[in-house]
Amino acid sequence: MLKIxxxxxxxxxxxxxxxxTQMISHLQKYGEVLTTHVGDPDLLRQEKSMTEQExxxxxxQWMEDADLLIAEVTxxxxxxxxxxxxARTMGKDIFCLYRKAEGKELSAMIAxxxxxxxxxxxxxxxxxxxxxQIFSEFI
Numbered sequence: 001m002l003k004i005x006x007x008x009x010x011x012x013x014x015x016x017x018x019x020x021t022q023m024i025s026h027l028q029k030y031g032e033v034l035t036t037h038v039g040d041p042d043l044l045r046q047e048k049s050m051t052e053q054e055x056x057x058x059x060x061q062w063m064e065d066a067d068l069l070i071a072e073v074t075x076x077x078x079x080x081x082x083x084x085x086x087a088r089t090m091g092k093d094i095f096c097l098y099r100k101a102e103g104k105e106l107s108a109m110i111a112x113x114x115x116x117x118x119x120x121x122x123x124x125x126x127x128x129x130x131x132x133q134i135f136s137e138f139i
Contacts, residue, residue, distance in 0.1 A: 002030060002031030002032070003034055003065055003066045003067045004032065004033045004066060004068060004070060005035055005070070005083070005087070005092075006027060006033050006036075006038055006071075006072075007035070007069060007070070007071040007083045008020040008071070008075075008077075009076070010077070010079060012075050012078065013075045014041070014043075016072065017040070017041045018039075020039035021039030021041075022039075022127075023072060024036050024039045026127070027131060030131065030135045030139075031067070035062060059083070063086055063087060063090065063092075064090070066087075067093075068092055068094070068095065069087040070095045070096075070097070071083065071084055073106065073118075076104070084096070084110070093138065093139075094117070095116075095117045095130075095134050095138070096110055096116050096117070096119065097118075097119050097120075097121055098110075098118060098121070099123075099127075100120065119134075
């Protein structure tokens with residue numbers, strides 16, 4: 001079964017947590033999403049019981065195990081950027097979804113990287129269509 005690492009902003013901002021949950025639900029049709037916790041609206045409180053080293057170790061193990069990375073990159077996040085860089089270093093396929101939003105500009109380091117496949121979308125339905133394209137054309 002395909003293993004999917006889904007990345008989305010956590011400490012960078014949780015405004016899209018509900019959207020992440022919906023995206024994860026769609027992704028589960030294509031394989032096992034290792035990072036379902038990213039969509040949990042209570043995640044920050046739950047992770048208080050873990051050390052930062054434990055979180056890092058857990059997430060890097062999931063990254064090692066994953067076949068590909070799908071990152072929602074609308075909300076700027078140091079963690080998501082790091083995960084993208086690690087996935088690139090590990091030779092993973094990387095797909096980024098960006099929703100144009102006022103006051104949020106996609107980083108040139110993402111938009112200009114020829115090793116990333118960036119998809120623009122506007123709502124949950126368009127994100128679902130992006131996933132269909134990813135899993136029919138690229139996987």
